[in-house]
Amino acid sequence: MKTKSELFTLINDRYPDNSTQFIKAVNLREVSTQTADSSLNLADTAEQTALGVTNFQPGVKSKNSPVLIGGQVIEILRSASLVSQAPTVVSTPIQIAFGAATGTVTDAVMLSAAGLLTFNRAGTYAVRVKLQVGRTGASGISRILSRLLKNGSPVGVPEAAFIESPNQVMARESRVTVSAVAGDTLAVQFIRDPSGDNSGGLVAFAATGAIASWGTAPSALLVVEKFQGAV
Secondary structure, eight states: OOOHHHHHHHHHHHSOSSSSSOOOHHHHHHHHHHHHHHHHHTOOOSOOOOOSOOOOOTTOEETTEEOOEEEEEEEEEEEEEOSOBOOSSTTOOEEOOOSSOBOOTTSSEEEOTTSOEEEOSOEEEEEEEEEEEEESSOOSOEEEEEEEEETTEEEEEEEEEEEOSSSEEEEEEEEEEEEEOTTOEEEEEEEEOTTSOSOOEEOOEEOOGGGGGGOEEOSEEEEEEEEEEEO
């Protein structure tokens, strides 16, 4: 089994480059056999450059492992709430909203105005949640938590934040990978722990004065990304 370079050497040696010599059958057979054998087994291990547009189809392997073709992460949903959100009492969770309803059943995902994310197509999704946690004009220590619910059941671990200053706002962000089938749902809950003060929530803040054009920092942001490609 010969490489491409070795095949050219064999061809130059076995095939005459003029019209006065004859090609022996045994030489033709040797070159043809080596060409077929080398092509089938991909013996050429030297680095090669492909010029022009390539159109690889699924099934390509490298070192016996599948090679991802056309892999990329694309954003399929981004939505934010521009109003503050907070529970009324401790120990009572609220479902976080992420703005107006968006998407339909023909989309990969859709979001309700109440903050319920529905996966309409099976796949692996990256879900990023950003919460602007804080309070204004309160005292004591607020102990607040958030968590994810998949199909109504908790997934992962909750996140906690303590707020001690009377006026404090801070952004908290998390990203999870969700393996979903069609019809699965995801929601985010927010709650005040009974060991803390009954204050604190998700705070939206609108820029004012000379920077009013900056807009509003949302109380909650939801971004959904999907990985696509073929192996």
